[in-house]
Amino acid sequence: MADAEIIPLGTRGRPGRGSGSAKPSASARNLAGGKKPARKQGGATSERQANARPDAAESPAAPQKAGRPPVPPEQEPGTTERLPPRAQEPTPRETSSTTTSDRAPGAGIPVTDWMQAFTSASKEVFGDNWEPKLAEFLAFLRRRITGDYTVDEYGFDREITERFFYSAIRPIADKWFRVEVRGIDNIPTEGGALVVSNHSGTVPVDGLVTGVSIHDHTGRHLRPLGADLVFRLPIVGEIARKGGATLACNEDAERMLRGGELVGVWPEGFKGIGKPYSDRYKLQRFGRGGFVSAALRTGVPIVPCSVVGAEEIYPLVGNVPALARLLGVPYIPITPFFPLLGPLGLVPLPSKWLIEFGEPIRTDSYDGGAADDPMLVFNVTDQVRETIQQTLYSLLMQRRSVFY
């Protein structure tokens, strides 16, 4: 059937300006500066030609045709990529004098302009001292692409953590949650230490923010201990390992503490982050106290850490236990905004955060067998738990409002 031929919209299959006719439209002829096609105009041709010729000679790139910026005549030749003017000369009388090359984007922007734009963009991104910084960034990119970096035995990738993960979380911590850190001096500047913190907020954002705050104030990396679910999940587990986390088991905890790392642990685990909003700031059970026995065995101090503000970021008002069981996760959160508002509900509420590090609890005074004495382990666990709970209450008293 004749209808079946494919006709592009408006052009009837012919290449051109879209009116469908081979001739340029009236407006196109106007745009072309009154130069009418030679064949149709008969006697007027010579006159028009006489007009057109000097015109073309004066500004060879025919500036007024396609809205190209006029090229200043004093510009030195060779720096621009403009078209050779003579090549256009024989064609203008054939159809339209507007050629496709005139319409090529960027053809008229000189290289120097490109460079200038690039330079100012670099200045914008990297600051005044942009050149070494850009070179450094390129070197970083090369190292990443060629795998020329090192990771430690837990899979911690220092470079990507400092350059990427911390930079991504820092604005959220500083601008959105306006984190206020207290008692940072209680974090030892060197050697192993165990930071024990409360856990809250449906999504473990508090761990990430604590890590960034510690790094920004002391320069040390907090090495979180994560539940095995974290390492079972694709992508999450990969990022956690690269960010310095490892599995929360006695072997790894003791190994890290012996290696002089600053280890972070959230003994409440999923009971802490998945508790309903009505239970906010009530510490849950502290597991079996495995973290205390790890600290006792390695003789490192325990630094209690209390985080206020994380409870309010995603107020957990409901749970779908059946779906959670089906998916093999501890809970499926329902907040006032999620899943009601869809992705928008994932934006955390901008609560004001206070992080306080308490006085370190020393464990090096206990003798060798202390870690195997369950009563002692439970006592120290309770001591840590009580310290965090009391600090939480006093921070809540000091807080004027949830949001500022």
Add this chain to the structure above:
Amino acid sequence: MGRIVLVTGVSGDLGGRFARLLSADPAVERVIGVDVVPPRGDMGDVRFVRADIRNPVIAKVIAGEDVDTVVHMSVIATPGTAGGRSTMKELNVIGTMQLLAACQKASSLKRLVVRSSTAVYGSSSRDPAMFTEDMAPKRMPRSGFAKDVVEVEGYVRGFARRRPDIEVTMLRAANTIGPRVSSPMSQYFRLPVVPTILGFDARLQFLHEDDLLQALRHTATGGVHGTFNVAGEGILMLSQALRRLGKPSIPLPSFAASQVGSFVRQSRVADFSPEQMAYLTYGRGVDTTRMREVLGFEPEHTTASAFEDLRRALGPGPISADRVAAVEDMVTQALGAGRG
């Protein structure tokens, strides 16, 4: 008087090289190589005895030659060379049982060295970062090479209990790579486009082939009773290793990966057993403190330098470091030109 050493599995590449290396050692008087097929290359001073370790004949060889050290190397990792998984299992497990039965009868025997593998630890999300020798796997390997190794180690431990006068050393070697050895991991890295598991980045640890041979020699000539992890220092992430190779990779979701894995396995290009999949998903690291301090062995290569040796043998990939550096230079120069 030097030692008389019997080495099993000498027709394999590593076994043959180890037997030659050992025969050059001044502390060793004689090396007897045993395998079911004759070795291909030149064996030097090694006396080859064609015998099947699945057969009681091996006892006569040990008694007749007055062997005082047995190095058991014929626990094989890939079914490819053996001709099928069932043959491989029979070679590994029944072979070890027969060999140990022969050893138990041999009164001249003083030392037994078994080349085991870190595959006994398995790979799972619940693994500690670094396995020490006294840790058990979090998830028992249920099939393949790893299960064979678990069973072999069980028999060896039983043997050590029954003959406490014999010094029994088990070397749990990490994945052995190098320019010449053909192991599941080196086959994997030889693939033109390397499939990986989406969303996981395994921690890998390697042992250079030369270091494995040296570790075995060290143990055979003056070992210590016990089990030791043998591996290079340090960890490489799988993604990092592939970037160093400059090879493109395709991340596959884990369910698709097992399909592709079984297809690749059938086509005999590379071995993608379920345990290999688990290893490529979660990886594994082993602690080598006991190797250094108790066994007194120090590998020459780290994980990274062993991998570098393999990379040199494989040649540069499409995204090689030179090309990336050239692009970086080009960009830097273009910037310099634009400014000046």
